[in-house]
Amino acid sequence: MRQLRRPAGRPPQPLLSSARITSAALKLIGRSGYRGLTMAALAKSLNVATSALYNHVNSKQDVLLLVEDHLMGRVDVSAFSNQPWETAVSMWAHSYRQVFASHLPLIPVIALLPVTDAPRTITMYEAVTQGFLTAGWPAERIIDAIVALESFIYGSAYDVNAPTNIFDAGTQVPHSPNFSAAVARRGNLAGANNADAAFDMGLKALIQGLAAGVSAEMGAATAGLH
Amino acid sequence: MRQLRRPAGRPPQPLLSSARITSAALKLIGRSGYRGLTMAALAKSLNVATSALYNHVNSKQDVLLLVEDHLMGRVDVSAFSNQPWETAVSMWAHSYRQVFASHLPLIPVIALLPVTDAPRTITMYEAVTQGFLTAGWPAERIIDAIVALESFIYGSAYDVNAPTNIFDAGTQVPHSPNFSAAVARRGNLAGANNADAAFDMGLKALIQGLAAGVSAEMGAATAGLH
DNA sequence: TTCACTAAATGAATGACGTTCATTTAGAAT
DNA sequence: ATTCTAAATGAACGTCATTCATTTAGTGAA
Numbered sequence: 001m002r003q004l005r006r007p008a009g010r011p012p013q014p015l016l017s018s019a020r021i022t023s024a025a026l027k028l029i030g031r032s033g034y035r036g037l038t039m040a041a042l043a044k045s046l047n048v049a050t051s052a053l054y055n056h057v058n059s060k061q062d063v064l065l066l067v068e069d070h071l072m073g074r075v076d077v078s079a080f081s082n083q084p085w086e087t088a089v090s091m092w093a094h095s096y097r098q099v100f101a102s103h104l105p106l107i108p109v110i111a112l113l114p115v116t117d118a119p120r121t122i123t124m125y126e127a128v129t130q131g132f133l134t135a136g137w138p139a140e141r142i143i144d145a146i147v148a149l150e151s152f153i154y155g156s157a158y159d160v161n162a163p164t165n166i167f168d169a170g171t172q173v174p175h176s177p178n179f180s181a182a183v184a185r186r187g188n189l190a191g192a193n194n195a196d197a198a199f200d201m202g203l204k205a206l207i208q209g210l211a212a213g214v215s216a217e218m219g220a221a222t223a224g225l226h
Numbered sequence: 227m228r229q230l231r232r233p234a235g236r237p238p239q240p241l242l243s244s245a246r247i248t249s250a251a252l253k254l255i256g257r258s259g260y261r262g263l264t265m266a267a268l269a270k271s272l273n274v275a276t277s278a279l280y281n282h283v284n285s286k287q288d289v290l291l292l293v294e295d296h297l298m299g300r301v302d303v304s305a306f307s308n309q310p311w312e313t314a315v316s317m318w319a320h321s322y323r324q325v326f327a328s329h330l331p332l333i334p335v336i337a338l339l340p341v342t343d344a345p346r347t348i349t350m351y352e353a354v355t356q357g358f359l360t361a362g363w364p365a366e367r368i369i370d371a372i373v374a375l376e377s378f379i380y381g382s383a384y385d386v387n388a389p390t391n392i393f394d395a396g397t398q399v400p401h402s403p404n405f406s407a408a409v410a411r412r413g414n415l416a417g418a419n420n421a422d423a424a425f426d427m428g429l430k431a432l433i434q435g436l437a438a439g440v441s442a443e444m445g446a447a448t449a450g451l452h
Numbered sequence: 453t454t455c456a457c458t459a460a461a462t463g464a465a466t467g468a469c470g471t472t473c474a475t476t477t478a479g480a481a482t
Numbered sequence: 483a484t485t486c487t488a489a490a491t492g493a494a495c496g497t498c499a500t501t502c503a504t505t506t507a508g509t510g511a512a
Binding site for chain 2: 468469470471472473475476477478479
């Protein structure tokens with residue numbers, strides 16, 4: 001079945017928009033991964049010439065930013081409004097990691113690009129900040145704590161995609177006896193994925209450590225120490 | 227000054243080797259960053275045809291793996307042999323982050339590729355594992371703890387390269403009052419880089435939390451609880 | 453209404469880049 | 483000696499992102 005060829009020139013109704021591009025990009029990523037996300041394939045899936053995309057985005061990076069911000073809307077921050085701080089942070093972090101574990105190429109985008117053009121991302125941060133404030137965190141410390149948690153989440157998202165044999169030392173096993181033994185013993189405990197176990201362990205430690213750190217500081221402040 | 231053109235055919239002395247390629251790649255990265263690291267530029271810096279590289283590596287990924295493993299040798303693990311566990315982990319983590327903060331494109335390589343062909347990486351893990359064992363960590367938990375720490379380190383390496391205005395909400399400031407206020411207050415405290423503050427805060431928390439978690443578990447085990 | 457301007461499409465062209473292949477030459481192994 | 487393999491050259495390929503001239507349609511000002 002051949003398609004009618006659309007003539008050149010502005011169409012009566014616009015064929016493209018940021019929203020349409022974002023949606024098509026997400027479908028394409030779902031179907032063929034980030035390797036399949038090319039400007040040509042994206043245009044084709046929208047039944048449009050490749051160059052038409054550049055009337056709506058300045059670069060492929062822009063497309064990635066659109067996708068990133070859309071996905072940020074899927075990160076669940078609801079726990080910050082009805083759960084204690086520790087629980088809320090844990091639920092948020094789990095959701096955050098889950099959303100981006102299948103979108104690793106976005107991590108450099110999130111981590112390095114200003115949030116200015118990412119409204120949903122800003123909304124997410126606002127909810128998280130509110131949760132921290134409600135829990136009594138001093139404003140001065142909140143961003144650093146969020147950044148620390150996010151750093152852990154990004155790294156953990158990579159780890160979700162690590163192959164199971166990533167720590168296989170191969171021929172070097174004799175030269176790394178302690179390490180290789182530890183690798184062999186890993187996961188000898190009940191169930192669950194290795195990546196999940198490491199994430200849960202680290203997240204619990206981080207949350208507990210952050211809480212301890214900030215409460216110590218506040219205690220000191222209250223006591224007038226500095 | 228024109229170069230003599232080398233004729234085709236195997237030269238009496240090999241012009242290339244893994245070591246030479248690694249060294250040239252590192253120099254090139256230092257001079258022009260990862261954007262400048264192309265197979266063509268790499269070959270040119272070695273005064274060799276591009277295709278000659280493929281007699282020694284199978285792909286550009288291979289080059290990245292060579293560089294990665296070389297850099298792993300720069301990560302300082304010495305503290306594990308003469309410092310208490312908390313100090314050693316902290317020093318190792320700082321060194322690890324510093325080494326890779328200027329090599330972000332390697333992070334997916336480290337995080338996702340088996341260590342099998344990375345001998346220095348294995349050596350690093352062996353030293354870290356020994357440090358954990360000496361501190362009394364149960365073998366079953368060590369790899370998960372290392373993975374958790376590494377995840378945090380990778381994410382923090384990205385953060386080192388984040389622009390200072392990354393959290394600038396721009397026109398959306400009115401819609402994110404708490405977040406924007408927290409961003410404004412960040413770094414109101416003495417000196418230091420924002421990224422460094424977040425890293426120190428998170429690392430301290432993580433180390434403390436991991437220590438607390440494992441000692442609780444060991445205490446329970448000692449007491450015969452399970 | 454007309455006219456200039458801008459928005460949004462097409463399709464051709466460009467320029468990087470990674471990678472492959474036929475070919476050549478030299479060392480190594482039988 | 484002869485054969486096999488290692489290691490080089492240079493040409494060619496295919497994939498991409500991006501740009502540009504061109505076309506057409508809506509929009510706002512005179």
